Amino acid sequence: MATEPVSSSVASKQVFTQAKKQPRRSNRHARETLSAYLFLAPYLLILAIFTLFVSLYGIGLSLFKIDIGFTAPEFVGFHNYVILFNQLSDIGLSDFWTSMKNILEYVVVIVILQTALALLLAVILQHTRVLRGVFRTIFYIPALISSVATSLIFLWFYNPDGLVNFLLSLVHIQGQDWLNNTTFALPSIMLLNIWTTGAAFMLYFMAALQDVPRELEEAAAVDGANRFQIFWNIVVPLLRPAIFLVMALGTIGGFQMFDQAMFMTNGGPNDATLTPMLEIYNTAFSDQSFGLAAAMSVLLFIVIFIVTLVQRQLIDTNTNNS
Amino acid sequence: MAQLSSQIPSIDSSDLPQQNHQPGRHFRWPHIILYISLALFTITSVGPLLFTFISSFKTFQDILAFPPSLIPNPWIWSNYTQILANPIFLRWIGNSLIYAFGAMILNVIFSAMAGYALARMNFPGKKIIFTITLAVMMIPTAVTIIPKFLVVNDLHLINTYWALILPNMAQPLTVFIMVQFMKGLPKELEEAAQIDGASRWRIFYAIILPLVKPALTAVAIVTFQGAWNDFQWPLVALGSQNMYTLTLGLFNFKSAHYTQYNLLLAGSMFNIIPILILFFIFQRYFIEGATGAAVKG
Numbered sequence: 001m002a003t004e005p006v007s008s009s010v011a012s013k014q015v016f017t018q019a020k021k022q023p024r025r026s027n028r029h030a031r032e033t034l035s036a037y038l039f040l041a042p043y044l045l046i047l048a049i050f051t052l053f054v055s056l057y058g059i060g061l062s063l064f065k066i067d068i069g070f071t072a073p074e075f076v077g078f079h080n081y082v083i084l085f086n087q088l089s090d091i092g093l094s095d096f097w098t099s100m101k102n103i104l105e106y107v108v109v110i111v112i113l114q115t116a117l118a119l120l121l122a123v124i125l126q127h128t129r130v131l132r133g134v135f136r137t138i139f140y141i142p143a144l145i146s147s148v149a150t151s152l153i154f155l156w157f158y159n160p161d162g163l164v165n166f167l168l169s170l171v172h173i174q175g176q177d178w179l180n181n182t183t184f185a186l187p188s189i190m191l192l193n194i195w196t197t198g199a200a201f202m203l204y205f206m207a208a209l210q211d212v213p214r215e216l217e218e219a220a221a222v223d224g225a226n227r228f229q230i231f232w233n234i235v236v237p238l239l240r241p242a243i244f245l246v247m248a249l250g251t252i253g254g255f256q257m258f259d260q261a262m263f264m265t266n267g268g269p270n271d272a273t274l275t276p277m278l279e280i281y282n283t284a285f286s287d288q289s290f291g292l293a294a295a296m297s298v299l300l301f302i303v304i305f306i307v308t309l310v311q312r313q314l315i316d317t318n319t320n321n322s
Numbered sequence: 323m324a325q326l327s328s329q330i331p332s333i334d335s336s337d338l339p340q341q342n343h344q345p346g347r348h349f350r351w352p353h354i355i356l357y358i359s360l361a362l363f364t365i366t367s368v369g370p371l372l373f374t375f376i377s378s379f380k381t382f383q384d385i386l387a388f389p390p391s392l393i394p395n396p397w398i399w400s401n402y403t404q405i406l407a408n409p410i411f412l413r414w415i416g417n418s419l420i421y422a423f424g425a426m427i428l429n430v431i432f433s434a435m436a437g438y439a440l441a442r443m444n445f446p447g448k449k450i451i452f453t454i455t456l457a458v459m460m461i462p463t464a465v466t467i468i469p470k471f472l473v474v475n476d477l478h479l480i481n482t483y484w485a486l487i488l489p490n491m492a493q494p495l496t497v498f499i500m501v502q503f504m505k506g507l508p509k510e511l512e513e514a515a516q517i518d519g520a521s522r523w524r525i526f527y528a529i530i531l532p533l534v535k536p537a538l539t540a541v542a543i544v545t546f547q548g549a550w551n552d553f554q555w556p557l558v559a560l561g562s563q564n565m566y567t568l569t570l571g572l573f574n575f576k577s578a579h580y581t582q583y584n585l586l587l588a589g590s591m592f593n594i595i596p597i598l599i600l601f602f603i604f605q606r607y608f609i610e611g612a613t614g615a616a617v618k619g
Contacts (some may be wrong), residue, residue, distance in 0.1 A: 035522045036445040037351055043436035044451070050470060051458045057469035080410075124359050135360060137605060138367050143598050143612075145371065146551030148569040149590040152576065153374045155603045161388040163373070170388070197533040199367065203613050227352060256464050259553045277554075278463060283467050285558070293468055300464045 021199035022220070073291075080295035095282075096296055099267075099274040102186060104274070107254040109190050110197070115246050117198030119239075119272045122205035123231070136206070147259035155264050158182035179265050182272040189260050190275055195255070201246045208242035209235070244315045248308050253302045260320070276300045290306075371594070378402075378588040385584045401588035413564055414571035415592055421486045421567055422549040422557070428491035429545040430538055436492065437500025437537075438526050442512065450502070455494045463554070471558050485559040486567070490549060496541040499611065503537035504530065536607065543604055544611035549598060568593050 037044075065074045066241045077106070089092035091101060121139050128135055142150070157163045158178040165175030178188045212235055236243075258277035261267060267274035267282075276296065284293035373392070377385055378401055380394040405411050439445070458477050470489060471480075479485040507530065515525045531538070553569045560566060566574060572589055579585060601608050 032522075033445040034445060036443040037444070038450070039435045039439035039522070040451065042432040043492040043497055046432070046489065047454070047458070047494065049473065050590040051461065051466065051490040051494070052454075054466045054469040054473060055458075055461055057473070058465045059467060061472075064485050081409070101374045104456055120359075121363060124356065124363065127356055130358065135364070137602075138364050140601075140609075141371060141598070144547070144601050144608075145594050146553070146569055146597070148551070148553050148572050149594050152572065152586055153370055155576075156374070156385075156587065157370070159386070159583075161386050161390075163390055166389050187434075190382055195366070207613055214341065252460075252462055256462055262557075263553075263576070280464065280468070281558075282506055284471075290468055290472065297464045297468060304464075 002175065010159035058294050058297055061291055062290045062298050066290040073132045074093050076291070080292045081299070084295060084299065095271065095274060095279050096276070099276045099279040100273050100300075102271075102273065103255055103257065103275050106186060106190060106257060107251055109187075110194055110254050111247055111250045113190075114194045114198040114201060114250055115243065117194060117199035118246060119205050119243075121198065121202040122209055125202075125206060126209050139202060140199055142196045142198075143202075145196070147196075148263060149262050150192060154188070158264075160187055180269050185265055185269060185272045189257075189264060192260060193254075193257065198248060200202050203249065204242055205239065208239050212238050240315060244312060247311055247315075249301055250309055251311065252304055255300065255307075323502050375591065376586050378584070378591055380584055382582060383583050385587070386581070401584045405585060405589050405592075406516055410563060411589070412590075414566050414568045417483075417565060418550055418568040418593075420483050421552070422546045424487040425490040425549040426542050426545045428487065429493055429496055430542050432492040433496040433500050433527070434531065434534070434538060436497045438530055440497070441501045441504035442507075442530070443522070455497055455501075458494050459498070467558060468552070470533065470555075474559060478558060481561040481565050483565075486549070486552075486556060488546070489555070493545070496544060499535070499541055499544075500537055503534050507533055536610065539597060539604060540611035541605040543600065543607050546600070547608075550593075550597060 053208055063075060063077055065076045065079070084094075084096055087097055091097040125132055125139065146151075160175065160177045164178065168175050176184055178184045216234055216238075217230050220234055225233070256274050256277050258281070261273045261278050262281070263276045265273040267278050277300075280293045280296045280300070283289050283296060376392070377390075378392065379397050379399070380391075380401075381396065381398055384391065384394060384396075437485060440455075474480055474485045474489070479488065511529055511533075512525050515529055520528070551569065552567070553573070556567045556570045557573070560570060563574065564569075572586070572593065576586055576588060
């Protein structure tokens with residue numbers, strides 16, 4: 001841009017050399033393309049095999065009956081899906097649909113509570129003037145610990161002689177054998193995951209809160225709005241994109257809950273904590289029914305996809321109304 | 323320049339009294355609520371971990387005593403010595419280190435390379451590759467885990483380190499983080515070097531890489547943490563005990579010594595503490611890496 005006022009002789013010279021170099025330029029273009037693909041080669045290879053091919057393979061598998069090592073794979077069309085849909089007639093007898101029912105309950109509760117917790121933590125930090133960085137570090141710690149370690153810690157807390165029952169005994173509430181109780185096992189896992197995921201999503205809200213213009217809040221304060229009104233009517237609507245992102249990521253992750261259920265209860269007691277991922281794992285690796293397990297995966301993916309779309313729709317219409 | 327710098331303090335000073343004024347008016351009780359919630363969430367955030375750490379020095383009787391005691395009585399080291407005396411446990415730590423460092427080193431290199439091409443070069447197919455990179459992040463593991471196992475099985479890699487590292491050595495999320503960082507660098511950097519006749523590869527490692535060290539660190543940390551804490555994929559991809567990672571080993575250990583929480587909790591510290599140490603050193607990069615996915619939202 002700075003070289004715009006050039007003399008006409010220089011300009012014409014440039015045109016001349018460009019015209020002359022045309023064939024060589026396309027040659028250079030080919031070399032550039034080649035080197036770009038060399039830079040991309042390792043990534044594209046892994047992407048092609050372990051993401052793209054594998055996803056299509058998974059869909060393809062669901063049309064086969066496969067029991068590794070016993071018989072040759074046999075094409076069965078939609079038979080695996082028919083098996084699963086036939087089980088809908090009695091959900092209580094079907095492990096897969098029981099796990100779907102469990103996970104729906106689980107997702108609704110954790111997505112609401114962990115989003116609220118993440119937002120609360122972020123708002124608290126935003127209003128903290130002293131040692132904000134230190135408190136951010138502290139609040140983020142639950143998000144760092146592996147699912148296996150947190151499961152182990154909470155397994156110990158939830159045992160009948162554990163910390164949870166002790167704290168409840170202080171306020172004279174009768175304790176439970178939390179993880180061996182069909183009513184309380186799933187909520188116990190919910191609590192653990194709200195604790196870790198809420199901390200993780202706090203960062204997203206911290207970033208979003210920084211983008212909320214201060215002047216808006218100040219103007220509202222001048223107009224006599226109280227803090228809660230300002231937060232609810234001004235800040236929350238501005239946070240909608242962040243809320244959608246956190247809820248969508250929470251939903252996608254929540255539907256695939258596996259580690260904690262595998263580690264703490266292995267789906268028990270009486271299938272109360274059986275999740276679709278656990279059922280898929282068992283069907284594939286214990287029953288060796290890879291085709292049926294793949295069909296379950298595809299159904300789970302469709303459910304996740306639809307729920308995420310509906311969520312987006314709901315949040316968008318809310319925006320239009322207000 | 324002089325005008326600009328004289329303006330900045332004036333904005334600051336007009337801003338400050340307002341901020342002090344606001345809470346001063348009638349906001350005494352929100353302050354109290356703020357301090358109470360800070361204290362409350364500090365306890366809920368570090369309390370469980372701290373209590374677990376202290377309790378890992380308790381005896382078997384002490385750790386399951388009711389009511390639980392805060393301080394171990396007696397304070398013992400034998401949980402740790404007993405665990406470390408077990409050669410298989412050291413093997414698990416070693417396996418986890420190989421998985422985490424292997425995935426980390428390769429993913430940093432390959433993500434940076436792919437990020438460089440996508441952010442700073444022009445070639446046909448660039449848009450499609452970038453769109454696919456964004457789109458595949460939405461594919462849940464649910465769909466891929468079984469076919470991924472079958473592919474690794476067909477490659478005869480089950481129960482090897484490559485089964486763990488290969489699928490994780492070039493991740494779409496980290497490629498995306500690199501693209502975001504590299505896009506921000508000024509164009510002149512390369513133009514000058516290109517006129518001097520430097521090759522693309524030379525520009526990449528001599529000019530671009532040193533400038534994106536924060537992004538490289540963020541990618542390294544996200545990858546390390548992901549592999550170190552991974553449970554599901556090692557569970558699927560590994561078969562024999564001596565190949566187990568630490569997370570899988572702890573799971574196995576739990577199944578064998580169900581109520582020996584003294585040993586289990588001590589064992590879990592070997593999984594938790596390295597990540598905490600990394601976090602305290604590289605906090606900034608952890609947070610950049612963790613929110614990397616948010617940028618696209």
